Amino acid sequence: MTLAPSLPCPGIAPKDKVFESYINMERQLGYTDRCRTLYGLYLEFRPSNCSAWLQFAAMEAAAGEIERARSIYELGISQPVLDTPEVLWKAFIGKGMAVFV
Numbered sequence: 001m002t003l004a005p006s007l008p009c010p011g012i013a014p015k016d017k018v019f020e021s022y023i024n025m026e027r028q029l030g031y032t033d034r035c036r037t038l039y040g041l042y043l044e045f046r047p048s049n050c051s052a053w054l055q056f057a058a059m060e061a062a063a064g065e066i067e068r069a070r071s072i073y074e075l076g077i078s079q080p081v082l083d084t085p086e087v088l089w090k091a092f093i094g095k096g097m098a099v100f101v
Contacts, residue, residue: 014045019052032063048081050088057091 019042026034039056046052053076060069073092082088 014042016042016046016049019045023055027059032059035059047079048083050076050082050084053088054091 019038023035023038023042026038036056039052039059042052043049043056053072057069057072057076060066060072073088076082076088077085077092
């Protein structure tokens with residue numbers, strides 16, 4: 001008996017590329033709620049990933065969810081360890097202040 005190769009699953013073997021590909025697919029299909037769930041799982045797995053925080057906030061802003069985007073920026077900035085905090089801060093101050101005020 002041969003077993004079919006298993007596909008990577010974010011819950012079993014979380015990898016950045018898996019999350020990013022899955023989120024992009026759901027975004028292309030127009031499933032914003034699913035993207036939110038996936039971003040939540042992604043950021044639970046790797047809360048230091050500033051790129052994910054930025055993409056999540058950008059998705060919410062593009063959907064017109066300004067309060068959600070602001071909350072995401074604030075949650076990202078409040079993380080104790082970030083890989084590139086200056087990028088997240090710059091985006092929040094540059095884009096955020098103009099939009100969120």
